Structure formats: structure tokens, C-alpha cells
Amino acid sequence: MSTVIKIENISKSYVLSHQQKEQYTALRDVIANSAKNIFSKRDKKVNSRKELFWALKDISFEVKDGDRLGIIGRNGAGKSTLLKILSRITEPTTGKVSIKGRVASLLEVGTGFHPELTGRENIFLNGSILGMNKNEIKRKFDEIVSFAEVEKFLDTQVKRYSSGMYVRLAFAVAAHLEPEILIVDEVLAVGDAQFQRKCLGKMEDVSKNQGRTVLFVSHNMAAVQKLCNKGILLHNGLLSDYGNIEMITQEYLKSGNLNDSQIVFEEGDATLQGFPVQLRIEDTGNELASETPVGKPFQVRIKFKICKRTEHFIIALGLKSISDFAIRTSFSTPMDIEPGSYEAVFKYDDVFLASGSYPLVLGLSSYEKSFFYKEGVTSVQISELSNVKDDARIVRNSGVGFVLNPINVSIYKV
Numbered sequence: 001m002s003t004v005i006k007i008e009n010i011s012k013s014y015v016l017s018h019q020q021k022e023q024y025t026a027l028r029d030v031i032a033n034s035a036k037n038i039f040s041k042r043d044k045k046v047n048s049r050k051e052l053f054w055a056l057k058d059i060s061f062e063v064k065d066g067d068r069l070g071i072i073g074r075n076g077a078g079k080s081t082l083l084k085i086l087s088r089i090t091e092p093t094t095g096k097v098s099i100k101g102r103v104a105s106l107l108e109v110g111t112g113f114h115p116e117l118t119g120r121e122n123i124f125l126n127g128s129i130l131g132m133n134k135n136e137i138k139r140k141f142d143e144i145v146s147f148a149e150v151e152k153f154l155d156t157q158v159k160r161y162s163s164g165m166y167v168r169l170a171f172a173v174a175a176h177l178e179p180e181i182l183i184v185d186e187v188l189a190v191g192d193a194q195f196q197r198k199c200l201g202k203m204e205d206v207s208k209n210q211g212r213t214v215l216f217v218s219h220n221m222a223a224v225q226k227l228c229n230k231g232i233l234l235h236n237g238l239l240s241d242y243g244n245i246e247m248i249t250q251e252y253l254k255s256g257n258l259n260d261s262q263i264v265f266e267e268g269d270a271t272l273q274g275f276p277v278q279l280r281i282e283d284t285g286n287e288l289a290s291e292t293p294v295g296k297p298f299q300v301r302i303k304f305k306i307c308k309r310t311e312h313f314i315i316a317l318g319l320k321s322i323s324d325f326a327i328r329t330s331f332s333t334p335m336d337i338e339p340g341s342y343e344a345v346f347k348y349d350d351v352f353l354a355s356g357s358y359p360l361v362l363g364l365s366s367y368e369k370s371f372f373y374k375e376g377v378t379s380v381q382i383s384e385l386s387n388v389k390d391d392a393r394i395v396r397n398s399g400v401g402f403v404l405n406p407i408n409v410s411i412y413k414v
Contacts, residue, residue, distance in 0.1 A: 002100070004181060004213050005063035005086065010095030012056040012081050055081040057237045059095070063215070068207045070224040070245055071217045072252045073234035079217045082234070083107055083183055086215065101180025101213070104130055106170055115159035119150055119169055122158055126173045140176045147202070148172035168195060175202050182206060183215045200227055221249050250357055261290045263378050273371040274306040274313075274364055277341070281380055284349075291383040297349035298380065303414070304364060305341050312367030313337040315411070317346050319380065320359045327351070327358065332409045334367065344411045353382045 056078045063069055071079050084090045085097060087105035113122045123144055127137035145151055148169040150161075158166065175182060182203065204227055207214045218224050224231065224245065231248030233241040241251050261281040268275030280301045283289045292298045300317060312334040319328045330346055358380040364372040 001064040001066060003062050004065050004100045005215075006096075006098040007059055007061050008096040008098075010056060010059050010085060010092040010097060011054060012078075012085065012090070013093045014053045014055060016051045016053050054237050056085075056092070059234075059239050061232055061239065061242050063213060065213060066207060066211045067230055068203075068214045068216065068228040070228035070231040070248065071215060071234065072224065072231055072248060073240075076236075077234040078237040079234055080107070080185060081237075083185055083215070083217060087183055099181065102131055102178075103181045103183060104174040104177065104179035105183040106167075106174045107183070107185045113158050113166070113170065116157055118156060119148075119154045119158055119161070122169070123173055126170075127177050130177050130179060132177055137177070140178070144169075144172045144176045147176065147198070164195070171199055171202075175199075175206060179212065181213045181215070185217045196223070203227055221252070225249055260378050261288045261381075268305070268307075270307050272307050273310060273366065273369075274304060274308075275372055276302060276304045276362060276364065278303040279360075279362065279377060281378070291381045293383055294354065295352055297347070299348060300346045300360065300380075301343060302346075302362065303341070303343045306337050306339050309336070309338055310366045311336045314363075314365050314367075315344050315409075316361075316363040316365070318361030318363075318375075319348075319351070320361065321356075327353075329361075330409055332411055335411070341414050342411055343414050344409060346409050353380075356382055358382065 059078075059082065071082065073079050081090070083105070084107065085092050086099065087103060087107060089105075089107070114125060117125060123141060124134070124137055127140075145154060148165075148171075150165055150169050153161065153165065158169070161169070171184070174184075184199075184203065200223055203214050203216065206212045207227075214227070216224065216227055228245045230243065231245040232239060233248050233252055241248055263279040265276045265278065267277075281289050281292075282299050282301055283292065284297055284299065286299075286301075289298055302315065302317070304315065306313070313336070314331050314334050316329060316331045318326060318330075320326055328348075328351055332344060359376045360378055360380065361375045362372070362377045363370060363374075
């Protein structure tokens, strides 16, 4: 396969200006300061500090014809900046970008649309921007309208569209006007679940059946794994990893202290209803377990503090797959609990997990309200054991599995 995108040591910097302003506590101070500025050029000068911020730093990789590349990273990692460079919206500060083929980008709701034009007119406008002639656009017109499901509003100005209608039409135009390279950001999250599935199916068809290249940014690991065959992981503007999409998504979920077998939480204050203090992933001998072999039981011990008497207290622990599917959510029996320090032990001796990383979700609540909830607190790491045979009871990392018996949850006062 030929190379259609080649990124060579690109970096992108921005100059951030931090203005240091005085804080006025009275109206007379504001008036007095304004009067001084009228007569004094010196006072008009703003005390500011400039900082050079690198959104991307020395990024290099190649994309082959027909690849479906997932671009993964946490907020602020540089994903959107990279897509803007690839879409030629902005230029890199340093480095070189080589792109072979026509690019269609969907980075924001309504990208490339003129708000005063109708949906019909914007289809022809976008097609022209992509280099299509009028006959080519007409040939695809009915297919675009049918996919977007906006027939009734085709001759309405798009400024009157809802965000969902905007993104449906924008995606339909970008996907159907035969670009060699399709770039899609998290914008699909605006649509409903049915339309998101429809978009993923279209991108899969565009890539697998038509041989076109797709670059896809999303925080939905299930969608990324379903669509993409390769991935890159960005972290603080740097290229952290590049390779098979399964490996990249695993690495992403492990990043950011999501694979520690012991977590210490920030200390809460006495005004709170309660808060967790520590979480430990252990083997059955109560020892820390950084990894648990396939087929071996494990337990999760959570120390927490209750600051006020709580009626119908519940502590819950969720176990998810890498694709964000719930495998098991376990709750303690509702109980009235007095202020003090406690620990809960969740025993996993009947859930058989395949090798991989399984994020945990922790929640503390009463019957009336939830006072602590956090996803991705850490992850349970299951390691492959060569002498363990395949077992129908093993829950695969796709998130498809079953439960034999309720998990044993014990709460102790300490």
C-alpha cells in the first residue's frame, strides 16, 4: 500500500499572554485608575507575561492508503491541533506534512457550511470546496439527503438547524462526495446513538469496501476499536505510541495512573457526607496484586470515611471492559451507618476474565443522593497464564460475559 499521509517532525506552538490585572475592591478605585490612564501613557501599559506553549512537539508517522487510524489521547493531548494541520486549517510551526489525495474534514458542527445558505445550497458549496463538479454532486445528491434524513428542511437556512441536523448533513456531505481521505473529530458525539452507529458503518464502508483512508478521533474506545485497525496515542503534545489499535487502546486506558494496584484519594473534609480514602487490588491472601493471572480470584479493598450519619448507605463498585461495556456492578446491602472509618471488600471469585485491562468505577451514596462517583479510578490487570486452557466462563475483553453468583461484599468498621 502506498503512503497517503506523511508527517515529519511537525511541531505547533502558540504564544499565550497572561495579563496581570489589579483587583479593585471599590468603585472609587476603578474611577481613579481610569482617570490616571487618561493622562498617563505609562499607566496605559498592561503588565503582561508571554509564554510559549507547544501543542504538538516533534510528531512523525505515516498513514497508508486504506488505513483506518484512530487518534487517541486525553483532553489537551493535541488531537484537534493535529487534525487542523492535516486539514490545512492551520500550518505547523516546524516540520513537514505531505498529503496525497482529496481531504474531507468534519472537525466541528457545521464545518464548511454557510449559515445563510440552505441545506441544498451547502451541499453544492461543500462539493465545490472538495473539488467536485456540478454533475458529480448531482449524482450523489439524493444519497446524501437520504443519509442525513433532512428532506423536510433541505430548503431551510442551516442557521435554523439543530446541532444534530447540522452534523447529520455535514457528515453525509463529507462521507459521500468521494474524498480519498476522511477526517472526523469527536463531533459525531452530537448525534443520537442510532446516527452514530450509522456513521461508523458508513466510515467502515468507505474504508474497507472503497479503499479510502479514515482518520478518527474519539474518546469512545468501543467505536475506535470497531472502526480502526491502527492507532496513535498522544500525550501532552508528544507521540506516545503508534501501532495496532488493540495495543494502543490498552495503553491509553493504562495511562494516567489507571493501572495502580493501590490508590490513595485526596483527603475530604468533615463537611462532606463521606469519601474514599484508599483502594487496593489484592490477591486472596490480602497482598497487593499488580497483575492477576487468568482464572485466579482477586478482591478489591476500599477504605472510606463517613462524616455524618447516613441512612441507607451503599458502596458500589463497577468493573468494565476496555470497550467501556459494564461487566459487573456490585452493591453493598443498604445500611444505616454512623460516622467513622470503614473498609469494604469486594471478592471476585466467580468472574473469569481474559487477559487485559479492566477499569473500575467507584460510587458512595445514600438512598437520597450520591456523594462520590468516579469512573476509571484504576484498572484491574489480568495477565495471560500459558497453562490455563480456554474456558467458556472467561469474560472476553469485548465486554460480553455473564455472572454466576452475586459478589460477596463485606463492610467492616476500622
